[in-house]
Amino acid sequence: MSAQRRVVVTGLGATTPIGGDASSTWAALLAGKSGVRTLTEDWANTIPVNFAARVAVDPSEVMERVELRKLDRSEAFALIAAREAWKDAGSPEVDNERLGVVIASGIGGVTTLLDQYDVLKEKGARSVSPYTVPMLMPNGPAAHVGLEFKARAGVHTPVSACASGAEAIGYAFEMIRNNRADVIFSGGVEAAIHALPMAGFAAMKALSTRSDAPERASRPYDLDRDGFVLGEGGGVLILEEYEHAKARGAKIYCEIAGQGLTSDGFHIAAPDPDGIGVQRAIKFALADAGISTKDVVHLNAHATSTPAGDVAEANALRLALGTDADHVAVSATKSMTGHLLGGAGAIESVFLVKAIQDRLAPPTINIENLDPAVTVDVVRDKPRVLPTGDIAALNDSFGFGGHNVVLVFKSVN
Amino acid sequence: MALTQADVLAGLKEIVEEVAGIPAASIELDKNFSDDLEVDSLSMVEVVVASEERFGVKIPDDQVTELKTVGDAVNFIVKASA
Numbered sequence: 001m002s003a004q005r006r007v008v009v010t011g012l013g014a015t016t017p018i019g020g021d022a023s024s025t026w027a028a029l030l031a032g033k034s035g036v037r038t039l040t041e042d043w044a045n046t047i048p049v050n051f052a053a054r055v056a057v058d059p060s061e062v063m064e065r066v067e068l069r070k071l072d073r074s075e076a077f078a079l080i081a082a083r084e085a086w087k088d089a090g091s092p093e094v095d096n097e098r099l100g101v102v103i104a105s106g107i108g109g110v111t112t113l114l115d116q117y118d119v120l121k122e123k124g125a126r127s128v129s130p131y132t133v134p135m136l137m138p139n140g141p142a143a144h145v146g147l148e149f150k151a152r153a154g155v156h157t158p159v160s161a162c163a164s165g166a167e168a169i170g171y172a173f174e175m176i177r178n179n180r181a182d183v184i185f186s187g188g189v190e191a192a193i194h195a196l197p198m199a200g201f202a203a204m205k206a207l208s209t210r211s212d213a214p215e216r217a218s219r220p221y222d223l224d225r226d227g228f229v230l231g232e233g234g235g236v237l238i239l240e241e242y243e244h245a246k247a248r249g250a251k252i253y254c255e256i257a258g259q260g261l262t263s264d265g266f267h268i269a270a271p272d273p274d275g276i277g278v279q280r281a282i283k284f285a286l287a288d289a290g291i292s293t294k295d296v297v298h299l300n301a302h303a304t305s306t307p308a309g310d311v312a313e314a315n316a317l318r319l320a321l322g323t324d325a326d327h328v329a330v331s332a333t334k335s336m337t338g339h340l341l342g343g344a345g346a347i348e349s350v351f352l353v354k355a356i357q358d359r360l361a362p363p364t365i366n367i368e369n370l371d372p373a374v375t376v377d378v379v380r381d382k383p384r385v386l387p388t389g390d391i392a393a394l395n396d397s398f399g400f401g402g403h404n405v406v407l408v409f410k411s412v413n
Numbered sequence: 414m415a416l417t418q419a420d421v422l423a424g425l426k427e428i429v430e431e432v433a434g435i436p437a438a439s440i441e442l443d444k445n446f447s448d449d450l451e452v453d454s455l456s457m458v459e460v461v462v463a464s465e466e467r468f469g470v471k472i473p474d475d476q477v478t479e480l481k482t483v484g485d486a487v488n489f490i491v492k493a494s495a
Contacts, residue, residue: 064434065434066432066433066434067434069432070455070456126462126465127462127466129459130455130456130458130459131455134455
C-alpha cells in the first residue's frame, strides 16, 4: 500500500478590507490596522448599521470594466485572489485533469440578485441582464476560476454560511489526499455589503451598532462587544500534493495535515453554549493530522465579536485543549478585517500560513476590557513571536446552521 | 423617421464597445459578431436589448440568430425604423 498523499500550501492570494493582496494584508494585520469604515452609500442611513469593511482595493482598480460587468463582485474577488495565488505558486505546470477548484461563498451573488430585481421592477424583464444567473449562482466564483485556468479535476462550492471558506479548503485537502487532483485553488469569497443582507443581520441583532467608532466596533473577547462587523473580500490558497510540489522545486509554505468537521444539531443561528460540536471537531482534526494538543502553538479563532459566540468558542477551546491551551496564542483577526462570512475561513487560513512562515501570531485589536469568561490566551494589540522548530496551528470556523470546521496547519522542514 | 445606415453603425459601435470591450474603430459592417468580435450568445442579448432602447425598434428573438454580422444588424435596424 502506498503512503498517504500529503498536502502542502504553495501559493497565497487575498483581497481584503486591509490590503489588496496577501502580503499587504498580512503587513496591515501585524500593524493592527482596522479596515472598518462608515459606508458612504445613500442606503447606509436607511438601516440600523451604517458601517462595514469594504475591500481596501476595489476590483475596478485592478480589472477591466468589460470583464467586471459580467462578474458578480464575489466572482471578481475570487479571480483577483486566484490570479495572485497562482502567480505566487510559480504558475505551476500541471495536467489540467489534475487541477481543481474549491471556492466557497456564504451567500453567493446577492448584490447581483438584488440589483437585477430592481432592474426587473423598474425597466421590465427585457432589461434583465443575461448574465444574472451566472453572476448570482454561489458556485460562480469557483466556476470562473475553473474556466480561466481550465481546471478539469472538478470545480466545487461547499456552502455552510460562515464556515464555507474553511470547508472549501478542507474539501480541496481531501481531493488531493484521495488522489482526485494534484493542484487545487481553494478558498472563499463574499460580497454581501448591501442594504438587504445588512438589514437581515441587523434584525437578528448580530451586527455591532457602534456607529460612533466603527473602527473600534469589531472587538472579539472585549467585555463590551455587541456584534460582528460585515466585511467583504476573499482568499485563495494553492494546495498541492507534496511530491508534486517537491518535484517542481516549488516554494512550500507549510502542510495542511488534517481537518475535523461536525455539526451541532442545536439551533439555526445560536452557538451551542457547551460547544460540544466544536470540541469534537478539534479532536477529530488533531487525530486526522496525527498530532496532539501539545504540538499546537497558535489558533486563528472564529471569534466574530458577538456576545454569545466568542465565549462559547473560547470555552470549547479550553475544554478541547486542556492545560495545553496555555501555550496556544489565540488571535481574533476579525477585529481588523470584519467578518467576511464565506470568505472568513479562507483569509484566516492565509493568515495562519503567514503566521507559520514568519513565526508571528497576529494581534487582536480593540480589547479594552478582556471578558473574564474568556479563559484562553488571547494575543492582544501586538503580534506575538511563535516558537521555532516544528509547530502546528489551527483555524476554526463556524456557520449559521451549526457547522463546525477545524483545519490543522503544520510547518514543513 | 428612418435612421441612416451611418447613424445606426455609429450607435452600434458604441454599444458593442460598451458590452464586449471591442474598440469602435475595429467594428466594421462585414465583421461577424461571434467569430470576429467575440460577442457570445449572452453578450448578443445585451447588444440587442441596448439597440432596441437606443434606436426605438423591436428585434424579435427569432430574428436575432439571423443577425450574424454588424451589417446584418445595421440593415435590420434601418428597415425596422422606417
